[in-house]
Amino acid sequence: MMNAHITLLEVKDLSHVYTLARPSWLSPKSTLQALHQINFKLSAGKSLGIVGESGSGKSTLARLVMALEKPTQGQVLFNGQDLHALPSHQLREIRPHFQMVFQDPYSALDPRQTVLEIVTEPLYGKTKLEMKELAELALSEVGLRSSDLLKYPHEFSGGQRQRIAIARALITRPSLIVADEPLSALDVSVQAQVLNLMMDLQDKHNLSYLLVSHDLAVVNLMCDEVLVLQDGCMVEYGSTEELFKYPQHPCTKSLLAAIPGIDSQAI
């Protein structure tokens, strides 16, 4: 099966600068360095957590890895191919191998589409029947029923919507799922259910997760390695266990210390 040492995703010297809106026509353009020289590798079947405060560039990184935006510098190599150097039709062909789950389950699903339409969106070149079968399979994997296919998003709760979003991400059998704060909009008990689901799916399909999160406890459960970002720069990168036990950088230390109720938790 999959050799765990295959590098699935490699990010090299990734930097991204945003040009901000000019306050007036005559003033110079101002820029915001969202990411600076990010480097990491993700092996098949492993998970990497990206943590940091708001504005640290976590979401930007997620979008660059997903090739939703073009970086100003650097490369994103998926299975050896530079995503941003590919012509668009080639990029479209490999998109099924990496999918994304978003933070807000209320904004991630088109309210005017049925679950069937939503979940089968990433599929290409399949007949209607094939699409329906794949959709039913995907829904059953996330714990929903095939009768849910014809319903609309507003008929579901937040946790269920997130499951639909996960089904959509799974339907093309990707090897990488980029999850941008997938649990933060959910209730505690629902979070636990979705977390378990994500871990089960990882074991079943040998998935890799790139998990962006502000919740270090979740990262601890799901990720083998952690990357800490501060103001767009990598400040610490290593195995989860090591990093959380012996944090080196002040940013990591303050993130760990700020976890509510931290004094009582056994590390």
Added chain:
Amino acid sequence: MDRPKTARKQDRLIQTHTKPQSTLSRALKHTGFVTGMAIVLTLIFCAVVSVFWSPYPVADIDIPNKLASPSAAHWLGTDSLGRDIASLLWVGSQNTLLVGLIAVGIGLSVGVPLGLLASAKRGWVEEVIMRASDFTFAFPALLSAILLTAIYGPGLVISITAIGIFNIPVFARVTRGAANAIWTRDYTLAAMAAGKSKWTITWRHVLPNMASVLIVQASVQFAIAILAEAALSYLGLGTQAPQPSWGRMLNEAQSQMFQAPWLAVYPGMAIATAVLGLNLLGDGLRDLMDPRLARLR
């Protein structure tokens, strides 16, 4: 920068815990909508039927019977040329409807794609389109229509074109604003991650989700178009004789103000009712289509 906002808790509470009534039953309970719909349907009925039949042929001049007050033969009386007012109003509704439809049609078919283009492309494309809209807006619509008729001569076609042109920036702006809001939703990002092009996303995700905004705006613009046409016709620049027109009837009534005041009242009321009906319909549609309001009623 803070963590991205999730749906407001109140909305989520309302969304997940309360079920909406069916749109039709809500529609029937909304007085504004029902009234507006009734008026608009009546207008459409008049316009359509008048193509085949009217109480009296509008070309019939009957000088001996001119300026007659309302009677059994002429329900609303006759004008200064002996023509039956009721028939004039009846047939005049054709113009009213035609102008509204075509003017709004021009606005929608040109303005909406421009707005969608501006929103999808952003950058300098958006700038150019928006500044062009602003430029068009800067001209007072009615004066520009008068200018056009001065150059090309008065007539129905010119007045429709002029009004239609001024609908374009309205729809372009509204479309762009609504489309921009939709592009910030995650489902457009998800569609991009699924490999869909911006055009596909615009067609499948953006347009359906802003349909309600466009429908409401269209009904508002329809009302404005009617008023604009009436104003142009009143000035003699719109529909030319012998085609009946509510606006021109007002003009003709002006000189008869003291002998036959009802000549002004009827077309005036017709215009006012049509505009009122469209406004009520637009408000009603907006109320019905806003999902948040839907659940609170």
Added chain:
Amino acid sequence: MTTTPLLSIQNLCVSLETAQGQVEALRGLSFDMQSGEKMGLIGESGCGKSLTALAIMGLLPMRSKVTGSIKLNGTELIGMRDENMCRIRGARMGMIFQEPMTALNPLQTIWQQIAEPLQLHQGMSKSATQLRVLELLERVQLSRAKERLMAYPHQLSGGQRQRVMIAMALACQPDILIADEPTTALDVTVQKEVLNLISQLVSEDGMGLLLISHDLGLMRDQVDRVMVMYGGSVVESAPTQNLFQHRRHPYTQGLFAARPQLGLKRGTRLTTIPGQVPDLLNWPTACAFADRCAHVEAACRDALPPLSQASISSDLANSNHSDTSHWVRCIKWQSIESQP
């Protein structure tokens, strides 16, 4: 000696009007809060915790029915005329909301917004207000307060906006501060600062604090007493230490077990509560947790269980007379092993 509690809620019931008819959102909520006491209300979506806050402030949606009693320093708030209620809101009760961006008026400067309660309730003059606003901003530790007086909300970060909200809530030195998920929209590091600030200010002024949240860890650090809500009523209520040491209600146990913690090994599956929160329209009339409970029996579905006292504290030296008993709303609490 019994003193009048700062806030006394007796059998508070709130029903909301929906398209399908009346729906009971809060079912018989009762608790007392003493002056200077910090209480936490914890629960998930739909349990009614935000509604409780809105009911106390008299800000429920128009089509809702409220029964029961809410007394602030002995004055009954339910049924009070709106004009009288306006005099109490802001002056005697302060509230902090979850989303600082939507809670602040984007078109008014910071100064104008904080000055509003001052001018409204205390009739201060413009110059006196400016001084007081500056004092308040410095008290909430807003950096560069003087420059920020004329700033607009969008020019501040989330943490800074939340500090402005706290300043607004405290402007008239209210007796009670209600904080509805005040830090959920903020970063972890900023959360801690803001909560510590709230704690400090509340202690300094001897105010009562009602902190509403879904975060258990937060409760541990910030409040003296925690009430767990589910299905529109309190299912467990105890002093913080007690609750974190012994949980008796199956829902509370489930909630604690479902949290990911730093100490767990990679890949550990969390114990989840099966099923999901029932729809507001379909809430069971008896124990709301019955359908998801591992210990359910026939009697649970007969009627809403009463609050039973699981333990009485013998802390007679408790100076602020706060309740230190452990209450559980479960008929089987004695047979269920309390989880540490």
